[in-house]
Amino acid sequence: MNFQEKLLEASAELRTRAAALAASAQKTVRNRGQLISVLDGARREFGRVARRHAGQFVKQNSTIASAVRKDVSDLARSTYASLSSRPLVKKARRAPAARKRSTKAA
Numbered sequence: 001m002n003f004q005e006k007l008l009e010a011s012a013e014l015r016t017r018a019a020a021l022a023a024s025a026q027k028t029v030r031n032r033g034q035l036i037s038v039l040d041g042a043r044r045e046f047g048r049v050a051r052r053h054a055g056q057f058v059k060q061n062s063t064i065a066s067a068v069r070k071d072v073s074d075l076a077r078s079t080y081a082s083l084s085s086r087p088l089v090k091k092a093r094r095a096p097a098a099r100k101r102s103t104k105a106a
Helices: 003-060 062-084 096-105
Strands: none
Touching: 003 062
16 A cells, blocks of 8 residues: 555545544534523523513512611611711821831841
8 A cells, every 4th residue: 555545545534534523523513502592591481480480489578678778778787887977097107117117127
């Protein structure tokens, strides 16, 4: 077998592998399209179910939600009031010698 025959055989093998890859890629693209359409339909259906149940939950638990909102608001107001009324603590200034040493080290 000479070099030309080996080259022709290798190129034929590469062509068959490329054709097989192209066919599998097209099959994957078709399957991906089906998968996307199925997932899109499931997303729409899930959205409908979630909206329906969320609406029912809000109707049934509106008193609980308003009580929680009131409690959280009261807690936030009291926390803010306690934080804003605290005096700021002044930082002590270091001695000049200590400042010089720390700047030389840096």
